[in-house]
């Protein structure tokens with residue numbers, strides 16, 4: 001039976017590497033995967049999934065208004081799909097999360113969604129919230145803080161190395177960067193030893 005998977009992580013956990021590997025595994029077996037990312041993620045260019053280990057994958061980019069069920073159904077009608085793989089699942093709308101569940105239930109295609117759990121304020125993204133509610137299988141991809149403990153908070157760091165915890169969830173552009181910290185060092189605002 002097909003399932004809806006949500007594989008969530010903090011920044012720099014290697015989720016893009018795992019996504020690209022999963023996509024490759026399907027191709028290698030002669031199967032037909034369909035990968036997509038959000039148009040809101042354009043750091044590496046629109047529709048490009050880029051892993052820090054040096055891999056990248058060109059995929060379709062979907063808008064917030066896109067009906068993912070209809071989109072997948074259309075692709076599936078042309079050539080049967082074996083899996084749908086989504087990156088940046090945190091940017092999905094509530095409706096899109098339900099559309100992906102419909103892909104699993106109606107089209108019987110497994111859907112694997114990768115995404116961040118929380119934003120730099122430590123709050124759930126809309127997409128992540130609904131994926132936690134709807135997914136059949138949930139897995140945490142772990143990464144570590146500079147101190148060696150598990151990092152599950154995403155800190156937003158200004159140019160003068162301060163941790164910012166307030167502001168708009170979607171700050172597109174700007175010079176701030178994001179790093180994963182453990183809860184203690186996120187709370188203390190300590191980004192290095």
Ligand SMILES: [Zn+2]
Nearest residue numbers: 145147182185
């Ligand atoms: Zn730490």
